[in-house]
Amino acid sequence: MKDVMGLIVTGENDIHLGELTSQRAVAALPIAGRYRVIDFQLSSMVHTGIKNVGIITQKNYSSLMDHVGSGREWDLHGKQGMVILPPFLTRENMGVYSGLLDALKSNTSFLSRSKQEYVVLTNSHTIYNIDFTEALRAHVANKADITVLYSRNKASGVDGDDTYYTVDENNKVIGMEIGALAPKGDAASLKIYITKRELLRQLTEQGAANGLHDFERDILQKNINEGTLEVYGYEYDGIAWQIDSIQSYFNFNMALLDSNFRHNLFPSERPIYTKVRDDMPARYIGDSECDNSLIANGCHIEGTVINSILFRGVKIARGAVVKNSIVMQDAQIQEGAEIDHCILDKQSVIRRNGRLIAPAAYPIVIAKNVVI
């Protein structure tokens, strides 16, 4: 698998994620009790045997940088390992690309100096756990110019913001709809593409030379419609969940409480790697109660936890009640406090006897470090 490199483009539109992404890229959003979103894309690359991974960043990438560090947790810290590709900041450029094509254009030198024949290009806001080896084999066998990964059971939060393909019986893409409210195709784009590194570089440079910004519309759709590139689909039938709104974030975390769903996403042969914190195991103390919840190491539970996800180092004091909530790292629920349908960001504190109850459809978000 030496002949494949990876490219993760971060900094997607995060307007529907509100406060959760005000200080961080979606890629760095804590999720699933101990991970960040990018752990899923990075681990998938690693399980495919990819050693050279570029992470294209836009604004707000310092927590992402802090999380991935040298890439050590993913065995990507070597000389041929992971590279962070920050935006080139100038007075005109505040670090936001106007489209995927722009992001690629700014990083053609990375594409040029990489050695691998193929590239797997992915977004950073879809949760999945894929070994791309099979898709790569199909790409080669089909003699495809571009292979697009799609799913028939992808979960997204925002309606009308998706791309659908129509594929023929050989999996060749014969149609593509972008942002249709009632799409004809049922093959939802995972926004993961496989192509030759050299072709991607050429398409990027040609596109940019023609003043284009949108990879999907200006490159993919155009070439599919005109038949100028051989574009094939590859169906991924595992879990795929796009984190693009507070609702989709909340629902994805809650879905993990189902054991089948969880075991599908975390098969033992493809662990998801993440930054290690060296916490001790979770401690259950005294009259603690816990029901249908995911609890990370370092938690300290003396109260009641129901249908919730606790990240590392969360403290639930005596008499506190946490229901249907997501509680991020090192947050504290003090004695007698009660929360329901809340998302507590890192290090937030619900003070003694505080109550924060929201309806299921509108979970409340408490920002990082806030004390209530």
Added chain:
Amino acid sequence: MKDVMGLIVTGENDIHLGELTSQRAVAALPIAGRYRVIDFQLSSMVHTGIKNVGIITQKNYSSLMDHVGSGREWDLHGKQGMVILPPFLTRENMGVYSGLLDALKSNTSFLSRSKQEYVVLTNSHTIYNIDFTEALRAHVANKADITVLYSRNKASGVDGDDTYYTVDENNKVIGMEIGALAPKGDAASLKIYITKRELLRQLTEQGAANGLHDFERDILQKNINEGTLEVYGYEYDGIAWQIDSIQSYFNFNMALLDSNFRHNLFPSERPIYTKVRDDMPARYIGDSECDNSLIANGCHIEGTVINSILFRGVKIARGAVVKNSIVMQDAQIQEGAEIDHCILDKQSVIRRNGRLIAPAAYPIVIAKNVVI
């Protein structure tokens, strides 16, 4: 030596370094044939046994980041290792601190979460090779609040830009002159300070609360004059060379051609660590001639090299002549070309039969990637 942390403040005023620092911090300036300036500060920290090093960066820190990477080359890549502290960019803050105190103020959280009792605080534009252990012992023995390191033989490029101390027979600092053209003291500040971490944090917060920016003037000088802090000096009698102008940069490199000077700066027990490139040894081919020069690995020499410094991967073609020059990584001097008193930045090329001759006092700088 567990009880000491390091803090390197980068991004000094580099106006007199011209083109050499237009795209990089002084800390990342290539120097001495295979190093960057920061290698000297970092290696000194490592030889002191310091494991926790913060590097405060300002604008233009991407080549610095690229160079230090995860800190692996300095054995500073661990969980308790090196941390890059980038400026917090906002619309108002373009990543430039208005003084050392500002830089420290932006990073008090790093000071707070560090565990060590003492801190060694250094600038990033002075070349030295110090084991700070002795200075730390003196600091403790003197019961000093702050120990300032000074030199009686420091080389600088820019006149009137230095700070001098006057010390009594016990090395207690009794006077301090900033930017005097004819200073009374002969103890030139190395801009290296030793103090307790907690005291540095307090001084920083108090200073910032009072709207101060200048650590030297507003904190050090004021407290020395008023006798409110016990400030002691510690004399370092090794090589200290401030890289603050093209002349001082040029002169320092040329000084390295003297074997005594070189052996003093590179004692075998305190190697200077730097990023490894895995080049092969330098190759001397055919009628090559070489006289009084420093040559790094990866060079390919078929021409003539006199009184010069060649960085890694430099190619000198047949019949080319390089005199009194500094040639950075992967630059090429093609057949029959001749240079004298030049500083060639990385990957620059002097084309076939090109000539570039400058007087000793005004070396010409050729920017990175330029082909002449």
Added chain:
Amino acid sequence: MRKKKCVAMLLAGGQGSRLGILTKKVAKPAVPFGGKFRIIDFPLSNCTNSSIDVVGVLTQYRPLELNSYIGSGSPWDLDLSNGGVFVLPPYQTGKTGEWYKGTANAIYQNIPFIEQWDPDYVLVLSGDHIYKMDYNAMLRAHIDKGADLTIAVREVPWEDASRFGILNTDENDRIIEFEEKPAKPKSNKASMGVYIFTWSKMRKYLELDEADPKSDNDFGKNIIPEMLNANEKLYTYTFEGYWKDVGTIESLWESNMDLLTLPMPIDLSDKRWRIYARNPGMPPHHIDKGAKVYNSLITEGCEVKGIVRHSVLFAGVTVDVGAEVTDAVVMPGAIIERGAVVRRAIVAENAVIKAGAIVGEETGNIAVVGPGATIASGETVAAGVQIDADAQ
């Protein structure tokens, strides 16, 4: 290699026979402890936290798992260019080679390793104790006293003193006598098996010991008595925190149970003295609907559907519906099936307790189910019994 002030040599030991089937296939320091650790994490993390960054691990017994666990040393920040952790087996020089004959001989055979670092001091550790200790503080005491050898001791209850190696000292903590398990102890200072030697002296006595064909080549039996005879400067250094020898099944179980008392006698959540471990990379554990967990430590990757009381569950353990786990240590990957009962027991890695089986009793000695062993449906494992997978 650059000079180091102090290097550590960890005696990972031979077969830890008192740990029975738990060490049949792994060296003792690789035995799991405390939900996410292995025993060796404690001395290694103590070294890292004490800024000692060269650790030689001396072993000749089944080093495979230990070797894999240590790997490049990165979990302990010991993957260094100038330092790090090295597994040191016996080797051949010229045409001959010999196995380690004793603790002192193991160090003797590695004199060239130590000399690479040109150290002033050598710290000797063993791999079967749970404790958090600042070796650097001990080193400062060693240097301040101008000692040739400093032995860490802790004060044990007088009535237990006759079970330990006891050091009798003068009023300045200088050792005047060493007695192994004295019938009538004159002191309650028990050796912890943690030594700091001034290297030049250590080297001298290792060479003298090696030249003596009658020697057992052991620190306690030979080196320390010889140094005392020669009137060298030996001092004790008193350690006051939690310290537990986990060299027996009972003490290993007890030490795990200690983590369930409040406050923890050894704080493993202390951010200023972390105990590092290799991370298995599993998702958070799941407590299912209807499951009950009381006073327990549960690690990532566990799936709890039954009842867990006063127990330590390691990574990836499954406790199925209706199963009951009480006063137990359940090591990584073990499965307790429906309705099975585990009491006062150690269930080792990847063991399977089938539906309805019963392991251990409410009182009596600890029952042990060995690594990979299966207890069939309806079977019973009595108190104190050890079940070996290979014997099944």
Added chain:
Amino acid sequence: MRKKKCVAMLLAGGQGSRLGILTKKVAKPAVPFGGKFRIIDFPLSNCTNSSIDVVGVLTQYRPLELNSYIGSGSPWDLDLSNGGVFVLPPYQTGKTGEWYKGTANAIYQNIPFIEQWDPDYVLVLSGDHIYKMDYNAMLRAHIDKGADLTIAVREVPWEDASRFGILNTDENDRIIEFEEKPAKPKSNKASMGVYIFTWSKMRKYLELDEADPKSDNDFGKNIIPEMLNANEKLYTYTFEGYWKDVGTIESLWESNMDLLTLPMPIDLSDKRWRIYARNPGMPPHHIDKGAKVYNSLITEGCEVKGIVRHSVLFAGVTVDVGAEVTDAVVMPGAIIERGAVVRRAIVAENAVIKAGAIVGEETGNIAVVGPGATIASGETVAAGVQIDADAQ
């Protein structure tokens, strides 16, 4: 440990006696080569560049220097959590342990190491060859052919074939016969000692071999003939690049000299197939006023004041005023003092050639000054003579 498609086992060998005093204190793979490398850098870098990221290094002979040199594996990007480079010595199981009896036995003893990675294929390498080879291309050929064992071969001149292990094949490269140093070779395909086995088959034959008390437990003498007898699918894979056995003083010297020809027969400046090495961290080398350097490789840290012709100088070598070094290999830290002459020689690490001494002759065999040896002022070392520091 996650499954790996292919793991590499590097036979670092016993005492490389044909390298004489150069391997008296270090294992052969740790011998310096090419100005900045050691021999083991070649197979390790080949593995990294071929995306094979588990390498077991089998050694029982003086592993100390090799162990220190390999360290955490970071120079070769082999400091991995899931993979990496492991030095594997013999060890004890239960109460017994045994040294490696032969190449096959060394692998046999490490079956548990290999099984940890659940590999489909095992690559066997040796530690005494200089070459750049894509093992992954060989693996693809092995898989495409459905082979049980693929042996890398290179075509040697027919007149030399009788000095090698020769593989006779059919027109599809299937091996029909293996002859060790045949008097009348039927083929010129010489084995390079690089094997890829399908692991299930390898395991079977290792176990059969171990059960045979008369076996030498050697791949060439036992395993390969047995597999041929049993009609297993053995194929050759022809390698065409530069390949040199550096198992003798003459070949080690020659291979260093090969780097001075134009173009280099093995390109060590190829950025797409770098040979990684641990870096000694020295400043650039200095060519002093009046010094002369002709057709040579000079490494960082050297100080050249004299004349260097057609030689390879390793890191930190000093050639003083008036000294002359010709056709020589001068290893790290060696010092050639004023007016000394070195010709057709290997001067090993930290050796000192005192003022006016003469080492080697213009013709004849290579003279060798061993590691740390000193040649006194005015002394002469004749062609072919080896000087051992310990004998001085």
